[in-house]
Amino acid sequence: MPPPSSSHPGAPYQSPPNGPYPPQNRPAPRRQGFGADRAALIVHSLADIAAAFLGLWILLYLLDANQANAFVDFVRGLADWLAGWSQDIFVMETEGLRVFFNYGLPALVYLAVGHGAAAWLRRL
Template identity: 35%
Template sequence: MKTLSSTIRAAIAVSVVILNVWIVLDLAKANTGLAVVHWVQQAANWLAGWSRGIFTTHNRVSQILLDYGVAVIAYLLAGSVVRRGSAK
């Protein structure tokens, strides 16, 4: 059970990093024509596919933070639940 818990926590950590990197790259208007930036964008879009568009705003920065930030918070909460469950 510890191995599964560790694997899930690692996957969540990687997901949170990818989402945060994409938030920074998007806000900095990084060139999505570059392969690595495009990959991060696609990965973040897939990870946050369920949360993008839940809230709408007319401010670009707020929209990016809401679209991807909600996913970051949800994944961090999920990681916390997994960590607590594995501590028992």
């Protein structure tokens, strides 16, 4: 327990007028960028979700998932939409390798751009 602020022993403790911390040890005030932090979290999360769906499609394809299944069809449709700009960049004989690179490249791009944009937003 800190010493009392008064000279007599029964007086209750009162913090100094400038707060409980000396000026050099005072915690930094919260910056005003709360909206930027929230926007950064949204961008970061969307990039992660996009990359997760692309990675899930690669995994489902390489494991020969049932193409007639509704979930597999949904993941494939979403992955096709997300990777539409990068389709057939890599043309290879091995179909599994082609799927891996044509869907893996956009996943890496989404992660890099999304995390970079989120870091930039956090600095605002």
